[in-house]
Amino acid sequence: MAKAKTQFICQNCGTVHSRWAGKCDGCGEWNTIVEEDPMGGIGSGPGKAPKKGRPVTLTSLSGEIEEAPRIPTGMSELDRATGGGFVRGSAVLIGGDPGIGKSTLLMQAAAALSRKGHRVIYVSGEEAVAQVRLRAQRLDAAQTDVLLAAETNVEDILATISEGKRPDLVIIDSIQTLWSDTAESAPGTVTQVRTGVQAMIRFAKQTGATMVLVGHVTKDGQIAGPRVVEHMVDAVLYFEGDRGHHYRILRTVKNRFGPTDEIGVFEMSDKGLREVANPSELFLGERNEKAPGAAVFAGMEGTRPVLVEVQALVAPTTLGTPRRAVVGWDSSRLAMILAVLEAHCGVRLGQHDVYLNVAGGYRISEPAADMAIASALVSSLAGLALPADCVYFGEVSLSGAVRPVAHTAQRLKEAEKLGFSSAVLPTASSELPKGGAGKWKEVESLPDLVARIAG
Numbered sequence: 447m448a449k450a451k452t453q454f455i456c457q458n459c460g461t462v463h464s465r466w467a468g469k470c471d472g473c474g475e476w477n478t479i480v481e482e483d484p485m486g487g488i489g490s491g492p493g494k495a496p497k498k499g500r501p502v503t504l505t506s507l508s509g510e511i512e513e514a515p516r517i518p519t520g521m522s523e524l525d526r527a528t529g530g531g532f533v534r535g536s537a538v539l540i541g542g543d544p545g546i547g548k549s550t551l552l553m554q555a556a557a558a559l560s561r562k563g564h565r566v567i568y569v570s571g572e573e574a575v576a577q578v579r580l581r582a583q584r585l586d587a588a589q590t591d592v593l594l595a596a597e598t599n600v601e602d603i604l605a606t607i608s609e610g611k612r613p614d615l616v617i618i619d620s621i622q623t624l625w626s627d628t629a630e631s632a633p634g635t636v637t638q639v640r641t642g643v644q645a646m647i648r649f650a651k652q653t654g655a656t657m658v659l660v661g662h663v664t665k666d667g668q669i670a671g672p673r674v675v676e677h678m679v680d681a682v683l684y685f686e687g688d689r690g691h692h693y694r695i696l697r698t699v700k701n702r703f704g705p706t707d708e709i710g711v712f713e714m715s716d717k718g719l720r721e722v723a724n725p726s727e728l729f730l731g732e733r734n735e736k737a738p739g740a741a742v743f744a745g746m747e748g749t750r751p752v753l754v755e756v757q758a759l760v761a762p763t764t765l766g767t768p769r770r771a772v773v774g775w776d777s778s779r780l781a782m783i784l785a786v787l788e789a790h791c792g793v794r795l796g797q798h799d800v801y802l803n804v805a806g807g808y809r810i811s812e813p814a815a816d817m818a819i820a821s822a823l824v825s826s827l828a829g830l831a832l833p834a835d836c837v838y839f840g841e842v843s844l845s846g847a848v849r850p851v852a853h854t855a856q857r858l859k860e861a862e863k864l865g866f867s868s869a870v871l872p873t874a875s876s877e878l879p880k881g882g883a884g885k886w887k888e889v890e891s892l893p894d895l896v897a898r899i900a901g
């Protein structure tokens with residue numbers, strides 16, 4: 447028999463290569479390609495007679511349609527991110543950097559569900575049962591009926607969770623420790639991770655249990671990252687945050703049963719994760735209102751407004767090519783704002799280093815932040831602090847015009863709630879609340895904004 451052909455698979459994105467290479471064409475990462483046996487486990491058993499399915503028409507299903515049955519955890523920030531609770535029979539991937547708090551979050555969720563009478567099994571492949579229990583104790587979860595198991599072999603896990611009454615929720619911590627007898631590659635490779643995850647998803651679909659899979663985001667490419675199984679699961683959530691800060695954000699990037707633009711906000715404390723119901727208060731907590739270069743952006747995350755401070759430092763450069771450093775925002779978007787300031791507003795920044803930071807380790811993805819960023823930049827360059835009671839939002843176009851953005855009323859309501867009395871926003875913003883004479887400062891273009899700040 448001919449020797450089975452091996453493939454070279456990128457551990458970061460799963461791209462298959464015919465030869466080994468230093469750099470993956472798929473994702474551009476270096477040293478992530480590993481030789482694997484792609485057929486490991488597939489087609490090795492005896493052939494099975496095909497079973498005939500019965501297709502149905504869509505119309506014949508009308509009347510039977512219900513909302514996906516969910517199990518809410520009662521942790522409102524987690525439920526918000528999942529779209530109202532875990533869906534029965536679905537598989538959810540929770541990715542994040544090692545040490546960010548994934549195990550902590552899931553142990554708290556397990557305890558909350560267990561207290562509500564659900565059967566929860568926590569399978570840890572990374573820590574021994576005693577270690578998991580110790581953590582549970584710290585989280586006030588030790589007095590619950592959460593079932594613990596320390597297994598890494600897929601077949602053993604399936605045997606364990608199939609035993610006894612059907613579980614409502616199974617947590618697998620983590621997918622990178624899963625290994626199956628049927629796949630020949632080393633544990634942690636793409637083939638092993640995919641085979642293991644596939645088996646867990648099948649269990650979820652067959653039994654109606656919710657499967658929560660933990661995946662570490664990996665940097666070195668030696669073990670497969672969560673991205674290689676994103677397409678297989680029903681929902682993908684990433685747990686993000688800066689190790690230097692206490693905030694953690696649970697961000698939904700894929701959800702077959704709900705919205706994908708919601709976030710859940712938590713704060714890491716010595717007793718585990720605490721839910722943050724009003725993120726704005728947190729992100730504005732350490733404001734220095736008199737410093738030039740700081741502007742408050744009235745942003746939106748899904749259905750919820752979030753106020754956050756953006757900080758800019760513009761300083762004369764000593765280098766041939768000035769530095770541009772960004773934390774928490776898109777660097778190409780900053781380059782665009784700088785270009786518009788130069789081209790349309792006469793603001794010369796070619797001899798200046800520019801540093802931009804979003805407070806609290808938060809990351810902004812909305813173009814509506816353009817105005818706040820431009821204001822912070824101009825304020826820093828001019829050395830003039832912006833009014834402390836003002837928020838900024840609006841999108842800037844390449845022509846220098848300022849465009850209206852969605853959810854004006856909600857942004858302004860949140861700002862008012864937190865004590866801000868004025869706002870700089872685009873002209874022609876719809877849904878502007880009535881009676882705010884003089885409070886809402888409408889600007890038409892970026893030159894308008896610069897004149898308002900500097901003049």
Ligand code: TYD
Pocket residue numbers: 542543544545546547548549550551581584585714715716717718719
């Ligand atoms: P963990 O949940 O183990 O991270 P992950 O599973 O994503 O790798 O969290 C580890 C970090 O959280 C660790 O640095 C300690 C911290 N932590 C707290 O600050 N308070 C706590 O109550 C717990 C359990 C952990």
Ligand code: MG
Pocket residue numbers: 545548549550572619
């Ligand atoms: Mg962990």
